[in-house]
Amino acid sequence: MEQQMTPWRAPQRTYQSYYMDSTHWERYRPSAGDIVISTPPKAGTTWTQRIVSVLVFQSVQVPASVSELSPWLDSAFKPLDKMLEELEGQRHRRFIKTHLPVDALPVYSEVSYLVVGRDLRDMALSTHNHAAGVKRAGQPAVTKDIRAYWDEYFTRSIFDWEPNGWPFNSPTHHLQSWWAHRDQPNVLFLHYQDMLDDLDKEMRRVSAFLGVPVDEARWPELVLECTFSVMKAKQDEVFPGKNADAVAGFEFFHKGRNGQWRDVVADEQLALYRAAVATLPGDLHTWLTRSK
Template sequence: MAARGRTHTVGVGMIKGPERVYRSFFLDSTRWDDYEPRPGDIVVCTPPKAGTTWTQRIVSVLVFGDVGLPGPLGEVSPWLDGTFTPRGEVLRLLGAQRHRRFLKSHLPLDGLPFHSEVSYLVVARDPRDTAMSAHHHARGLNWLADLPPHGPPGTAAQPRVPEDAREFWRAYFTRGAFPWETNGWPYNSPTAHALSWWEWRREPNVCLLHYQELRDDLDGQMRRVAAFLGLAVDERRWPELVRACTFGRMRSERRRLLAGGVSGSALASFEFFHKGRNGQWREVAAEAELALYRAAVEPLPADLRDWLTRSA
């Protein structure tokens, strides 16, 4: 089980240290203990199924100024707190990189060290849509429930999720994977994640993105990210870079983007990007399910709730 009250030394450039330990079948926040930031590092930080890989792809074309990658996206942009890649391997990947580094994390701010010289791209999505996407994703990985635990010592194996979307919805909005969270099972809470960053959204090194705004105006949101990161835009290449970040293009190129290296070919063969559209919850959620969702978002500040729940 994850523990509270973790002690962490605040070093040079660190605004605050992590306040909780998140350890589960897919997440281990203690991996950040060995992180040595470089000025200019970028952390793409989202709850699961809120546009993580999409945002990593956007950052990749902005950092390299090209649609090509020097390797699989999972190696170019490692997931430091994920349990599926050995800890030492991720740290070796990061240490060897000479380009501007951009990492992936699913942690809320209270599980991360927060450095002034690091830029944090935080993506949120309507929790009704993350629930649908999480169900598709977790159901596709149900076979892992039959394998021995691969998470940190003492954590349970990956749970098997129900096939029925309504049954999953009820669990997602009433159960937490950690004692201090009340929704998001079997992953971490999308509402707690958003709240942790909302309180720091005016910091100069934090940029909040919304999944729906990326869908509505990919060009404009990519320009916003480039400006936040201080990256120059080559207008001659710009249309090509934007096209490379559309959902259709990423889906068609998933093997090139994801396969190979330490991540293997599992993600590339799995329907990882799924449909990428919002509003599918309307086909599943009746009034009883929507009441559970409303109870989950009710504790949020009104301005955050209004911003977060702008599903199409």
């Protein structure tokens, strides 16, 4: 009989919107060794899922796409019964995607949590590309004007109690909620910039955290497979169906670079960004805001 696990932290708040439903996690039945990838939208979610996939299978040839192997459990776009059926049927080490902050999740000692952060200025541009390029039922309208959108991103959330992230949930709240638990042995923070700068090093950190031995003979191939350029070239294989609700010209894997905001946003608009990150604890602010 499978041992029942008790969360050491229960959900404190319910998040329900046109694109997410945190109550889905009430039906999650954890298994020892499960991996939860928790990120704000457009912080490197699919990238991290791809990294975990090649580590779990120790191969660039995995049995299905990232979206099939790693279900987004709080997604409002796929029937929960179907996601749970697929998850329960998996026999490999399971890895699950969420965009929820820690206050919306049951947190278990036996489950590993990967939390990914990114400079909010770059996240804002990537979120605009996604929100303007994908039209989901019930999604609020998003302006095509990136400067006008910037003002919305840093002053609104889809949830009334959050300060930013429009039309999704707040990246500052998400990261701050997890930061308080960063010293837990089953929580690992990753930074998008570190992954860009030294993917080999960051993948080794993930491998050590998950207890996955590194096969040096195979390692270069695994790292190469997780570079942004290779993922983008194989996007139909890595993430099929990504454009089902997309307007013409939309790319799910956009540019994969940081610092693009410098050529887009007026200097005076940076005050909104500074106000958003000023609310963060000092050490989180320092960790998050380093950028090239």
